[in-house]
Amino acid sequence: METAHGSVRVLYFARLREAFGTSGETMDLAPGLCTVADLRERLALRGGVWAEELAGSRVVRFAVNQTLCPPAHALSAGDEIAVFPPVTGG
Amino acid sequence: METAHGSVRVLYFARLREAFGTSGETMDLAPGLCTVADLRERLALRGGVWAEELAGSRVVRFAVNQTLCPPAHALSAGDEIAVFPPVTGG
Amino acid sequence: MAVRVQREAFDIGAEIDRLRAGRTSVGAVASFMGVMRDFNDGSGVQSMVLEHYPGMTERALESIVAEAGERWPLIDTLVVHRVGELRPSDPIVLVVTLSAHREAALAACAFIMDFLKTRAPFWKKERTPAGERWVEARASDDRAADRWQEGDGA
């Protein structure tokens, strides 16, 4: 069931996945939820661990459709948005 | 049989060894033969392939006692002096 | 050019031999292998779990390797990165670059590692005597990646 604006898939990895207790969810693209920065703000408003991880200045990376994106990146219906800490592979 | 000044061992490698037709010789440290540059000049005076390789501006390297040395390096009796083209290993 | 993400160990000698087999124009083979240490940030590490983002991982590695191929004349490139549980001394990542000359092979190998460290979605969680902890990203890794933007890459 989608809204008029469509929805996006949001994925969480590593520390954020553990902190939030979920590896992902589907969110509706409501008015005011237009960019990656909007998404971060919207999630932080949930309070608790969400605010702790996302409300402050902690570095969080976002990938839209599997490509790293800056906060100003615009969201579209059907996007896969990943939210994760700076990577530590290699 | 050494002179009053003693002698040095001179070695030739690679293209120079082939051009000179020898891998080395013993030379007396006569007056005026004090540095690596003097040795180069002395050898070039032999003419022919010696002049061809050593009289001009062709790059030639010198090692004294197995360490690369500049032309001004002073020679001592008993030194092992190697004369060779720029190296091409690796 | 090949990129692999796998749970299994790899054999650096076999990987290099396979990559350069039959290629007589190769003059330079540079490689980097990242290995799990038994010590990090002041404490002993007993084991490690590597998490990744399937799909994006391969895309990110392919894009890094493609960028290296635009910057240097490479004959081939291999990137293998392990995921899952690892123990001290286990190889984690392997980068191999083939070129006619050493400058290209060595620079491309360093470049790929710097970008892999900052752009490829892998995360390490360490198990220490004091419990589990997610490894924090190093500021020096961001600086290492940034140096390639500043004009003189090679």
Place this chain on the structure above:
Amino acid sequence: MAVRVQREAFDIGAEIDRLRAGRTSVGAVASFMGVMRDFNDGSGVQSMVLEHYPGMTERALESIVAEAGERWPLIDTLVVHRVGELRPSDPIVLVVTLSAHREAALAACAFIMDFLKTRAPFWKKERTPAGERWVEARASDDRAADRWQEGDGA
């Protein structure tokens, strides 16, 4: 730290495994392998003979490796260089550096190759369809070695 000059081939995988065996503080293994190409300076090369200056060769390599060890925190270093007759695809030289972190291992590996290319007394003679010829030194190798004098080494 080990330096070897030998006629025999070497096995890069076995060399790396032996060097890092039992060393759990190693986080980074960088390697460079120089390989004989079948083409150089515009003509096909059928075989090559590597001449060296026994005694000075080992001294020069040891001094280069020691200098790398002063510049970077290395756990160990291996240099193997072949002499005698070689054929296309044969490995010529191997440099392996071990460190806790990749920056040191990769920079030291490049540094050792740059200095080996300009200071270690090896000379290559190629056999081509047009006859034998001594390989000429490349000005770019001198420039590569010079860059380490200019302040920012890493």
